[in-house]
Amino acid sequence: xxxSPIRLEIFRHLLTAIAEEMGVALCRASYSPNIxxxxxxxxxxxxxxxxxxxxxxxIPVHLGAMPLSVRAxxxxxxxxxxxxxxxxxPYCGGTHLPDITLISPVFRAGEAEPILFVANRAHHADVGGxxxxxxxxxxxxxxxxxxxxxxxxxxxxxQDETLLxxxxxxxxxxxxxxxxxxxxxxxxxxxxxxxxxxxxxxGNEALRYAGALQDYAEQLVRDAIRRIPxxxxxxxxRLDDDGVTDAPVPIVAAVTxxxxxxxxxxTGSAAQVRGSVNAVYAVTVSAVAYVFRxxxxxxxxxxxxxxxxxxxxxxxxxxxxxxLPAAVAAGNVEASQRIVDVVFGALASALPDTxxxxxxxxxxxxxxxxxxxxTRAPFAYYETIAGGMGARPSADGLDGVHCHMTNxxxxxxxALEFSAPVxxxxxxxxxxxxxxxKWRGGDGLRRDIQVLADCEMSIMADRHRFGPYGLxxxxxxxxxxxxxxxxxxxxxxxxxxxxxxxxGDIVSIRTPGGGGWxxxxxxxxxxxxxxxxxxxxxxRCCGFAQAFRPGGAVExxxxxxxxxxxxxxxxxxxxxxxxxxxxxxxxxx
Numbered sequence: 097x098x099x100s101p102i103r104l105e106i107f108r109h110l111l112t113a114i115a116e117e118m119g120v121a122l123c124r125a126s127y128s129p130n131i132x133x134x135x136x137x138x139x140x141x142x143x144x145x146x147x148x149x150x151x152x153x154x155i156p157v158h159l160g161a162m163p164l165s166v167r168a169x170x171x172x173x174x175x176x177x178x179x180x181x182x183x184x185x186p187y188c189g190g191t192h193l194p195d196i197t198l199i200s201p202v203f204r205a206g207e208a209e210p211i212l213f214v215a216n217r218a219h220h221a222d223v224g225g226x227x228x229x230x231x232x233x234x235x236x237x238x239x240x241x242x243x244x245x246x247x248x249x250x251x252x253x254x255q256d257e258t259l260l261x262x263x264x265x266x267x268x269x270x271x272x273x274x275x276x277x278x279x280x281x282x283x284x285x286x287x288x289x290x291x292x293x294x295x296x297x298x299g300n301e302a303l304r305y306a307g308a309l310q311d312y313a314e315q316l317v318r319d320a321i322r323r324i325p326x327x328x329x330x331x332x333x334r335l336d337d338d339g340v341t342d343a344p345v346p347i348v349a350a351v352t353x354x355x356x357x358x359x360x361x362x363t364g365s366a367a368q369v370r371g372s373v374n375a376v377y378a379v380t381v382s383a384v385a386y387v388f389r390x391x392x393x394x395x396x397x398x399x400x401x402x403x404x405x406x407x408x409x410x411x412x413x414x415x416x417x418x419x420l421p422a423a424v425a426a427g428n429v430e431a432s433q434r435i436v437d438v439v440f441g442a443l444a445s446a447l448p449d450t451x452x453x454x455x456x457x458x459x460x461x462x463x464x465x466x467x468x469x470x471t472r473a474p475f476a477y478y479e480t481i482a483g484g485m486g487a488r489p490s491a492d493g494l495d496g497v498h499c500h501m502t503n504x505x506x507x508x509x510x511a512l513e514f515s516a517p518v519x520x521x522x523x524x525x526x527x528x529x530x531x532x533x534k535w536r537g538g539d540g541l542r543r544d545i546q547v548l549a550d551c552e553m554s555i556m557a558d559r560h561r562f563g564p565y566g567l568x569x570x571x572x573x574x575x576x577x578x579x580x581x582x583x584x585x586x587x588x589x590x591x592x593x594x595x596x597x598x599x600g601d602i603v604s605i606r607t608p609g610g611g612g613w614x615x616x617x618x619x620x621x622x623x624x625x626x627x628x629x630x631x632x633x634x635x636r637c638c639g640f641a642q643a644f645r646p647g648g649a650v651e652x653x654x655x656x657x658x659x660x661x662x663x664x665x666x667x668x669x670x671x672x673x674x675x676x677x678x679x680x681x682x683x684x685x
Contacts, residue, residue, distance in 0.1 A: 099308045107298075107305035108397055111150035114214075114290040115139045119152045122216060122283035127275030129511045130221050130478050134504040137218035138162065139283060141291065144211050146170045147400035149306040157191060157432050157501040158217045160382025163400065164189025165197045166215055169246040175201040175210050178253030180281055182263075183246045184223065186237070186376045187420050191428040193241040194219050194230050194478070196277070198249070200284040202291040211295065211303070214287030216280050220273055221463075222476035224266040228465015229478045232554040233339045233594050234372045234423040242266040250281065268465060268474045314401035318356035320391040321405055324446050328352045331441030332364075333454075335415075335434055336561040338371025339426070339592030344561070345369055345415055347434050351442040360384050360439060361409040362416045371592065372556070374418035375427035375435065380410050383435035383501060387443070391450070426556045426592070429459040429480070432501040434558070437565070444567055449489050453531065453611030454564035455499035456483025456540055458557045458576065458591075460607045466551030468517050477516040479507045484530045484538035484573055484609035486564060493538030493610035495525050517548040526574075526606050531563070533570030533612025540576065540607035546600065553595045559608040560591035570612030579604040 118139040126132045138154035146167040151159050168188040169181045181199040184190050190197065197217040201210035223230045223241035230241040237243060242263060249256055260277070264270035294302050328350055335345040348364035368374045375383075381403070388406055389398050410417035415431060418424055437454045444451040459480040468475040480502055485493035498504050509520045522544035530537035547553075555578055563572035578589040581602040589595075589603075597603070 097304070099305070104305055104308055104312060107302060108150070108309055110294060110302075111141055111306065111309070112152065114287055114294070115141055115150055115152035117290060118214065118216060118283040118287045119154060121286050122218065122279050125279035125282050126218070127272045127279070128221050129507060129515050131218050131276055131279070133507050133511045134479060136504050137216060139214070139216040139287070141287065142166050142213040142215060143303075143306060144209065146213065147310065149309055149399050151398060153503070155503050156386040157379060157382050157428060158195065159398065160385040161189060161191050161378035162197065162215055162217055164378040164381070165217070166199055166213055169199050170213075172246040173248065176252055177201070177203050178250065179248055180250035180284060181246050182244055182249040182277075184244045186378070186424045188245060189378050191376070191379050191382075192231070192425045193223050193225070193237070193243060194221070194425070195428070196220055196223070196244070196280070198277075198280045198284050200288050202288050202295070204295055212291050214284050214291060216283050218276060218280055219478070220276055221478040222268045222273070222465065224268070227463070227554050227594055228268055228476045228552050229463020229554055231425045231429075231461050231463050231478065231556050232372070233592060234425055235340060235370045236421040236423050238421060240372065240423060240425045249277075269476045272476075309397055310399050310401035312401065313397045313399050314404045316392045316396045317388055317402050318405045320388065320393075321353060321358050322356045324353045324358075324443070326353050326355065327446065329442040329446050331438050331444075333434055333438045333441060333565070334562060335373055335430060336558050336591050338369035338373045339556070339590070340369070340371040345373060347416060347431070347438050349435075349438040349442050351439065353446070357405040357407070358388075359407040359409060362414065363409065363411055365411075366415045368413055368415055368418040368422045370423070372423035372425040373427050373431050374415050374422045374424045375431035376424055377410055377417045379428050379432050380416045380435055381408050383432045384408050384439060386501060387436055387439045391447075426461070429461055429502070430556060430558045433457050433459065436500045441565065448568065451567065452488045453486035453493070453533070453537060453567045453570055453613045454573070455486040455493065455538075455610045456573065456576070456608040457559040457564045458483065458608065459502050460576065460605055461554075461556040462545075462605060463554045464516055464518065464547070464551055466549055469549050470517060475516050477512070479512070480504060481541055481543050481605055481607050482506065483540040483576070483607035484564075486573070486610035487531070487533055487535035487537045487566070487570060487613035489568070489613055490535070492536045493530060495530070495539040496541045497538065517551070519546045519548060520544065521546050521602060522604070526609065529574040529606075529609030531566045531571035531573045531609060531612030532616045533566055533568075534614025534617065535570070535612065537564070537566070537570070537573045537610030537612045540574070540609045542604065542606045544602055544604045546602045547597045549599055551597050553597055553603060555589065555591070555593050555595070555603075555605070557591045557605075564608055564611040566611035567613050569615035571616070573609035573611045576608040577606040
């Protein structure tokens with residue numbers, strides 16, 4: 097039967113709107129700041145074969161991996177009306193244990209088998225394990241929290257209170273977890289009702305166009321791959337370490353393009369490591385799907401058709417396809433980012449005018465937990481901190497944004513201070529951290545958190561040793577840093593660590609900047625009011641410069657507030673940027 101392009105677009109938006117409405121309900125009904133404020137969740141719709149047909153614009157690492165969770169649930173259980181299945185097992189299509197997935201079936205009147213499934217995945221601030229936040233220096237999955245296989249949380253409309261109680265007994269903040277799980281269940285309830293209404297109104301036409309949407313997505317990806325010259329393109333990058341040893345963890349990709357299909361082979365990547373930076377296969381597939389989706393121009397759908405032209409080869413027992421009982425908590429958040437960098441790096445030689453420089457390359461995860469003196473109750477808090485976007489072949493990178501496999505929002509200071517006994521002392525753009533180039537990389541962020549009670553903190557970050565790469569002659573972004581300030585003492589922290597903090601301690605997180613793109617423009621020297629400044633072409637009036645103070649001493653300035661502590665800044669330096677006109681004053685440097 098002929099497919100109407102107009103009807104195809106209508107059904108695409110009808111299905112997407114259901115997933116978006118699920119997300120709105122989940123966001124508004126949830127308890128934790130991580131879901132309510134940062135929106136660390138994703139919603140999607142699947143067909144009877146557990147293949148995705150529509151999704152909301154949520155978290156790439158969730159959405160690319162979620163089909164394997166739905167597939168695992170369909171294979172393990174027989175769905176009936178009113179069921180809700182819960183799981184978080186990374187070895188059953190999950191990503192890491194904090195990401196809990198709920199799946200519900202959609203039935204048509206008079207039929208015994210589900211015709212659709214709705215699902216959502218949300219990151220819970222704590223699911224047990226050795227450290228609060230369930231994202232720490234673990235060495236096997238059993239240290240990371242409660243592991244839930246596909247099991248019915250709700251059977252035929254009746255919630256299994258024993259199962260829920262078992263889950264809540266194994267977490268530090270049961271009331272918050274119960275509220276977030278209830279919000280997820282409510283989101284699925286909305287999804288099943290809306291899908292039922294869609295089927296009642298359009299019947300088989302809705303299902304036919306759902307399949308047509310998958311075919312359409314496949315064709316768009318094939319068209320994008322066809323624009324890549326045939327060949328084999330390789331790249332290697334590395335994680336700083338696994339948190340247990342100091343050895344870098346290499347990730348290697350060979351992208352083979354033949355006509356309208358491609359194979360991404362990760363042979364040569366490091367064997368799975370003791371630390372938790374291992375990625376399960378679902379995470380690796382998700383990262384590859386994301387990269388190729390970005391090559392498709394326009395507002396294209398992302399569904400099961402996206403992956404049909406792409407084969408992912410990830411040898412078992414490696415850091416990109418870890419096997420039980422490997423620790424995987426940080427693989428979802430850190431290895432996924434590096435996989436994106438590696439695949440983009442491979443494609444950069446094939447598409448030099450399309451691929452951007454590396455973005456900040458880490459989710460800079462921070463977890464906190466302990467007893468809140470205000471309530472005398474346990475608390476657990478989780479967030480990721482944004483960084484600099486890599487420069488593009490025709491534009492600068494953006495400052496302080498979540499890039500690639502994360503698509504969450506900033507946690508407002510008010511929400512953080514309300515939910516945990518902390519004070520945010522500093523939150524600002526980390527000026528000058530983006531790599532120089534014809535187009536500059538975006539700057540990272542700095543977030544200083546003072547704890548107001550004894551507590552435990554885990555930091556899981558990367559790109560502290562190896563800054564995000566530049567392309568076409570652009571400079572690498574500045575690596576990240578983490579500092580602990582206790583009294584008058586200051587200590588540099590590794591990128592991955594567990595900390596026991598005392599009241600009054602300050603932890604300063606400084607995220608990497610993005611890489612630059614293209615050779616930096618020639619520098620020009622300008623004299624202003626008896627002082628001289630030297631800058632390269634810059635998109636804004638800040639960054640690196642050489643300032644000549646009165647007296648002739650040359651000093652390299654980093655436009656970051658901590659560099660000015662303990663020393664007097666030069667007097668009102670004016671900066672000239674060739675991309676701006678006329679002269680501008682940035683005030684004190």
